[in-house]
Amino acid sequence: MQITGFDYQRVPVAEGVSLNVAIGGSGSPVVLLHGFPQTHLMWRHVAADLVADHTVIVPDLRGYGDSDKPADTGETYSKRTMAADVVAVARAFGHPRFALAGHDRGALVAIRAGLDHPDAVTHLASLDVLPTLDMWDVMHGASAAVGFHLYLMAQPPGLAEKMIAAVPDEFFGYFLDAWTQNPDAIPADVRAEYLRASREAVTSIVADYRATAGIDITHDTADREAGRHLTMPVTVLQQDWGAALGYDAAAVWRKWAPDLDHRTVTSGHFMAEEGPAEVIKALRDLLAR
Template sequence: MRIPGFDYQRVPAHAGVTLNVAVGGTGTPVVLLHGFPQTHLMWRHVAADLASDHTVICPDLRGYGDSDKPADTGETYAKRTMAADVVAVARALGHERFALAGHDRGALVAIRAGLDHPDAVTHLASLDVLPTLDMWDVLRGTTAAVGFHLYLMAQPPGLPETLIGAAPDAFFGHFLDLWARDPEAIPPDVRAAYLAESRGAVTSIVADYRASATVDVEHDLADRQAGDQLRMPVTVLQQDWGAALGYDAEAVWRAWAPDLNHVTVSCGHFMAEEAPAEVIKHLRELLGR
């Protein structure tokens, strides 16, 4: 499936990887990064609106959708590597500087891009995720059960891929069903597309998650110890995780992003599909800062 009115290209990224990228509109560039278990298609509503006055770039992350899925060599799916993909794709399309928004896994890539490439990222939005290091810090006790998949895919290669590969539709479909408050936000044809793409990407999706329990933690910890922060305007849209898990979500984010607008939203996890008007509103406010 495609976003209507967008052109599709195979664009060279980092270290020989090529990404599937949808591009639409004209104006200052905005890059939108998807989450799990989705593809660039999750931005279809938001992208169509922003394309009225921006160049909107929607890639499938490496390992997802129709983008390349290289074998993991340890840092192949580190968010640092995936962030380098984003910068390379933007440059290949003629943009040295761009605004960046990410949801879920894409938000982790966006955060890393903001930390590693502050001269390239002008504005940054994160939808419904915590920075990797903080995510592991807040998951504890029985509340950590909501993140069982994080622990499963953190295991060494072999077991996670075997278990998930034995019933991929049941595994990925579980999250599409559980995390959406409005089931109609992901219609049957879109759900089927997500499942089909995920079914063919089990190994690379697990590698992406495994990186978040290993090398991504190392990179975040090094930044925290060095006092590195996101220097651009940042907007965070988040469900009320703090109340549920017992921490101050805004305080966690402010430690990383001094110029922060932290917004609690009332929809489910798949914000860009469940509440596109609210997401568009806050992204446009961010772009005006």
């Protein structure tokens, strides 16, 4: 499936690795990164609006959708590697500087891109995640059951892949059901595409999550200890996780992003599909800062 009105290209980002990328429009560039268990299609409503006055670049992350899925060698799916992919894609289209928005896994990649490439990322939006270190910090006790998949996919290679591959549609479909307040926001054909893409990417999806319990912690810890932060304007859209898990989400984010606009949404996790108007407004407000 494709986003209506967008052109599609395969863009080389590293030796032997190319990403499937949708691009449309003209004007200042905005890159949109999808989450789990989705593909670039999750941005279809938002992209259709932004394309009126921006160049909108919407890739499948490495390991997801129709992008390449290289074997994991330790840092293949680190957010640092995946962030470098994003910078390479933007440069391939002639944009050394760009605004960046990410949801879920894509938001973790966006955060790393903002930390590693501050001269490239002009504005940054994060949808419904905490930075990696803070995510692990707040997951404790019975409340951590909501993130059972994080712990499953953090295990050494082998077991998690076999378990998920045995019932992939049930596994990935569980999150599409449990994390949405409006099932109609993900139509049957889009849901089928998400399941198809995830079914074909079990190994690389697990590798992405495993990195977040390993090498990504190493990279983020180094940044925290060095006092690095996101220097560009940042907008965060989140469900009200803080109330459920007992922390101040805005305060957590402000440690990383001094120029912060933190907003709590009423939609479910898949907010770009459930509440696209709210997401579009937040992104347009961000781009005006």
